[in-house]
Amino acid sequence: MMKKIFFLLVVALIGGVQMWASGYKVASLGMAESLSNNFVTNLTYDKYGFLWVATDEGLNRFDGSKFHTYYNIKNNPQSLSSNELNCLLDDPTEPVMWIGTKNDGLNAYNYETGEYRCYKHDDKDASSISTNDITCLSLASDKNVWVSTYWQGIQKLDTKTGKFVHFNKENTRGLDDNQFWCVLDLGNGLVLAGHVTKGLSVIDTHNHTAKTFRHQDGVESSISGNEVNCVYKDRNGTIWVGTDLGLDVFNMATKSFTHIAPEAFCGRRVYVVKEFSDDKIWAGTEQDGIVVLNPKYSFYNANTNFQVSKIQLGTSENSLTGNNIHSLCEDAYHNVWVGVYGRGLNFLTQYLPPFQQIKFGVEMLDHQLTEHSVLSMAFDKSGNLWAGTDGNGINVFSPQMKRIATYPTEVGTNVQAAYCDSEGNLWFGSFPADTYVKKRDGGFLKLDLQGGKDAKSFYEDVPHHEMWIGTNFGVYVVDTKTFRLKRSALDSGMVRAITKDRLGRVWVGYIDVGIKVFSPAMRHVASYYVDANDEKPVIPSNSINHLCCDSFGRVWAATADGVAVFDMKDIGHPRIYDESNGLQNANVRAVAEDKMHNLWLSTNNGISCLPYGKDVFVNYSSRFNVIQANFNKGAVAQNSRGEVFFASAEGICFFSPSRLIHAAKAPRPYVATVDVVRGQEQKDSVISMVMHKELELACDENTFRVNFNVPNYAIEKYVEYSYCLEGFQDEWQQVDDDNVTFQNLPYGHYRLKVRSRICLGKWSESMAEMDIIVRPPFWLSWWAKLIYFLLLVGLLYLAFKTYSRHLRLAYLLQQEKRDHEQELELNDERTHFFTNITHELRTPLTLILGPLNDLSHSSDIPKKEKHKLAVIYQNASKLNQLVSQILDFRKTEDKERKLSVERANIVDTIHEIYLKYEELSQNPRVSFEFIAPDKSIVMYFDKEIVATVVDNLVSNAIKYTEKGSIDIRVERRRSGLKYLVDIVVSDTGHGISASALPHVFERYYQENGAHQASGTGIGLSLVKNMVDLHHGEIHVTSSLEEGSTFVFTLDEDEVYPQAIHAHQQEDGSQPADASAGAGLASGEEQSGNGQMLLEAGQEAVESRKPLVMVVEDNKDILNYIAETLSEEYDVAMALDGRQGLALALDKIPDIIVSDIMMPNMDGNEMCRALKNDVRTCHIPIILLTAKDSLRDKEEGYESGADSYITKPFTSTLLVSRIKNIFLQRKRLLASLKDMKSDHVDEEKRKMMKEALSKLDQQFFDKLNKVIDEGISGDLDVNTIAGEMAMSVSSLYRKMKALTGVSTNEYIRKYKMQYAERLLLEGRYSVSEISFMVGFNSVAYFRRCFKDVYGDIPSVYLKKLKEQFQNDEINE
Secondary structure, three states, X not given: OHHHHHHHHHHHHHHHHHHHHHOOEEEEEOHHHOOOOOXXXXXXXXXXXXXXXXXXXXXXXXXXXXXXXXXXXOOOOOXXXXXXXXXXXXXXXXOEEEEEEOOOOXXXXXXXXXXXXXXXXXXXXXXXXXXXXXXXXXXXXXXXXXXXXXXXXEEEEEOOOOEEEEEOOOOOEOOOOOOEEEEEEEEXXXXXXXXXXXOEEEEEOOOOEEEEEOOXXXXXXXXXXXXXXXXXXXXXXXXXXXXXXXXXXXXOOOOEEEEEOHHHHOOOOEEXXXXXXOOOEEEEEOOOOEEEEEXXXXXXXXXXXXXXXXXXXXXXXXXXXXXXXEEEEEOOOOOEEEEEEOOEEEEEEOOOOOOEEEOEOOOOOOOOEOOOOEEEEEEOOOOOEXXXXXXOOEEEEOOOOOEEEEEOOEOEOEEEEEEEOOOOOEEEEEEOOXXXXXXXXXXXXXXXXXXXXXXXXXXXXXXXXXXXXXXXOEEEEEEOOOOOEEEOOOOOOOEEEEEEOOOOOEEEEEOOOOEEEXXXXXXXXXXXXXOOOOOOOOOOOOOEEEEEEOOOOOEEEEEOOEEEEEXXXXXXXXXXXXXXXXXXXXXXXXXXXXXXXXXEEEEXXXXXXXXXOOOOOEEEOHHHOOOOOOEEEEEEEEOOOOOEEEEEOOEEEEEOHHHHHOOOOOOOOEEEEEEEOOOOOOOOEEEEOOOOOEEEEOHHHOOEXXXXXXXXXXXXXXXXXXXXXXXXXXXXXXXXXXXXXXOOOOOEEEEEEEEEEEOOOOOOOOOEEEEEEEOOOHHHOHHHHHHHHHHHHHHHHHHHHHHHHHHHHHXXXXXXXHHHHHHHHHHHHHHHHHHHHHHHHHHHHHHHXXXXXXXXXXXXXXXXXXXXXXXXXXXXXXXXXXXHHHHHHHHHHOOOOOOEEEEEEHHHHHHHHHHHXXXXXXXXXXXXXXXXXXXXXXXXXXXXXXXXXXXXXXXXHHHOOOOEEEEEEEEEEEEOOEEEEEEEEEEOOOOOOOOOHHHOOOOOOXXXXXXXXXXXXXXXXXXXXXXXXXXXXXXXXXXXXXXXXXXXXXXXXXXXXXXXXXXXXXXOOOOOOOOHHHHHHOHHHHOHHHHHHHHHHHHHHHOOOOEEEEEOOOHHHHHHHHHHHOOOOEEEEEOOHHHHHHHHHHHOOOEEEEEOOOOOOOHHHHHHHHHOXXXXXXXXXXXXXXXXXXXXXXXXXXXXXXXXXXXXXXXXXXXHHHHHHHHHHHHHHHHHHOOXXXXXXXXXXXXXXXXXXXXXXXXXXXXXXXXXXXXXXXXXXXXXXXXXXXXXXXXXXXXXXXXXXXXXXXXXHHHHHHHHHHHHHOOOOHHHHHHXXXXXXXXXXXXXXXHHHOOOHHHXXXXXXXXHHHHHHHO
């Protein structure tokens, strides 16, 4: 057992060594790289150079960096018939890939059109494929396809007709088995077919005969095994046969087999045989990797010797990932693709990356280091590399970079300096040990530096045979012949680098004090260091990492903050290079000059190059295989081939400068795919562009990514790309990756050009080109533009016609305007004429009517004559009425008539007019009727205007009604959220014709009908003007001989803020006296009528519904709330905070419901304004909002809101909230009214003060002060309102809202409280107290006192005394 294990280890080791000798590096690609399956069964290339991979689950196409997969889609004929695939064949003439499945027939995929065609067995079609299990596909000599099957022999497909010709044991003489693994067309009608278990058959397809060759024990020339897995014919015509027991060469002439290198194949199955461009035969085996044969002859026999190497499973970068090889394929760049069954794809290439690496690895692998970090390097005279490591001594590598020796402890473990002198001796400095010399032909010698240790650098002075050694204690000089110390500690300090310039001066670089320069006689010449006080230091840093003198005599100093270059012509002013010169990292670790005078720098972030004659660095990073680690200080070396080696904490990085500078031309790139980004509702799509040169996209697909590549996968990592999109931006743009993304590309036609380069070399002259078309949106397409043009022409024509018509209409309008102006002038002249006449008539009418009135009362005039005088008086009165009508008409025409409103009962006003006409009516055939369902409708209106309108309407009704009835009605109705009052005058007279109805309100219009009465034609025009002035409406309905109905409509809630308001009491009723205070002071007898009117007015006001004002900018919500509240409340509405504020100040509502978020002024701002106004601060406010956060609610309450309702809300909640607020106020007022005693009054005042806002408290303080100051005088409501800077009505409403009593009542009760205090003091009589509190009538004072305290003053005082005495007795 141990021998077997040892043998296997030896074989593996030999295989690894042979594999390294082949020079291939291996990369693995599998499912992690989007391969559909790792069980690879076959490989082939198509006409475009793309690799196709068949697996046990799906088909793959590799575009150079990505796999594109193809699968069977259920019930979709335009997909693979099966995902289990065995073999592939690219059609020789058409862009068709033939795909053999394991059990679902043959597929043909057109990779240009994307169409599939499937060939399956059909029992009804003899020319169909005989079975669906395909094992191999091979090209026929006539460019048709041979197909081998597992159960039914082989068949030949005519690709034009789609028909199969079958060859099996049933129709081919000499063929006794139908199971085949492979087939090969030899030409001339001969075909080789490999059986599953029955050897190899040569089939003559012309006569359907076959000869089969099987293995014969003891016969050397027989086939090695009867399982033939592959048959291959190389360029020399040699036929290679892979069997289950190795590889054979079949000689068709002798019909014999030669067993090839049986010791190499070890009896393994051979699945695939291929000849590649290196003229070697590659064989893929089962569990033995790849066997590579280097044949030198075209004829082989048993004695032929082969150069054999193997590429097998291993752990290095040169090893396969598996040994079960089912397929092999070579690309156009001589790279080899290996299908490893179960382990995916292996990619083998001899292309060397721009930068190569030697890194730490297992010691058994001779191309690896034994330690991670390399501190120093030197090449000996044989070209071997001596690498000093950080912890494992020295590793020695041959010129082929194979590790040939290690010295782990001979010179110490940490070797930080190495140097090969001119005699071939190697010098090493270690830490913390001493300095050693490895003689060219001897061992290691330890030098005695007399205490100088920790050597960090060497420099050889060849003419003087001296070695300069830099240590932590200065510079030591050793004789290179005797290896003895000549001079010690020439300069103290921690030395890291030494060099000598052309003038023989010695440059010493220190760890912390910069650079010192010494003459050849070692006298100090100059120092270069960074002083903290220097604004512009000479060198970048005092930490010197390396010194180098180039071929031009310049000294390069690598520092921690850049590199300084000293030119001998101006040594005192060095040139400094840092990031501003393109250096990707300023911490320069080492410097080297190549043979082309380019300077190479290792840094803490890659390697940089300053090309000869340039001032800008070129940087190389891990993209170019540079070690991604910190490079070590001064660790640089060059070999005789000019290769540069830099050492780092993760190994050695080396390169050929000439290969980098003169990098090979990159192959022509190609556009692989386009990734189209779609909207959220659509999936992104990937469009393959491999066989296409044009991309057409919709207008909403104008954000996309173009992916490009090069066909050589070996250089894919080292290729850079730039692009130019002609039609959008013509400049070349370099990209950091292998794709470019275009976002929101405008519609149009573009041409995309892509070029490539390798290792910062020259850009490829051959470019990939692709046309990109982004279609415009439909509204900018050509047919849309045609429609726009036609529409424009139509619009221009329409505009011309319209303009012509406009000119014509303008002329007609101008003519009509002139006619109208002339008519207006005529009317004005007529009106002026009538006005002047009427003014002249008034004086004589006065002289007529006055005497007639006197005569009518004289007893000397006979009765008969009095009747005549009455007739004269009546007609003179009518004339006077006409004169007044003309004057009113003139006023309305000239806008001189002003609206003067007062709050009164409009029903009473109309009723008085009715009574006047009923009494004066002289026509017994006409009856009058007055109808008023509501006996009291208190509102603001202009009595004079209303009387004039109704007078004219009733007068007209009388004139045109000879018999019948005339009805006058006053009705209240609701229209939406408003209450309207209709004044209706209807009659049963002759009526108005339909043609005359639209003109009845026009000036001077008369119908001139059969029943036309005499007149001026200005009566109804005056009515219309009066109605408009009163903000009302009037309309008429009429039928001939049936009568007419005129309806005059007013808004009951209108307050007419712009009108003149006649003097009235605070409750809206007409005053009985000029002063409310006079009523108080004049006694019960003088104020009776006034008090009755006051109480009636108050009852009228208090009987109305509470007024709710709703402020909401959303009309739907506004109407909803108003409709909800309208049954129980009067509703006023406003659309924003500014309107709401104005309306609240005008109407003083009982409660306000307001939204918060509104234009112009929001709800919080309006709430603050109302709460800061003494007229409205008492009004409860409910805020509505959709914001329900605690901060929003706090802001609402801080603005003064009484309640807060969050949207959405129910009408029930809102009504309930309003009712609760009203109920709370009523309860408070009721409790206050029930308090009678002085003690209770104090409680009342305290409760009131606590319940009031600060502004209301200030209001009551001021009000009480005003009453106190005038309590003994004539204190009336008007005076108090003036002092409070409020109107009488506003004061009344505020007092009612806050106290539940009117202003007069509050004054009276306040006076009674003051009287009570005076009474209890006992210093004044009742009469004196009466006058002191402003009462002139003692009797009226007693009555008022009794109303408040329940007893007249004397009795009240007596009862208090008795109660006090009883309390004293009880105590």
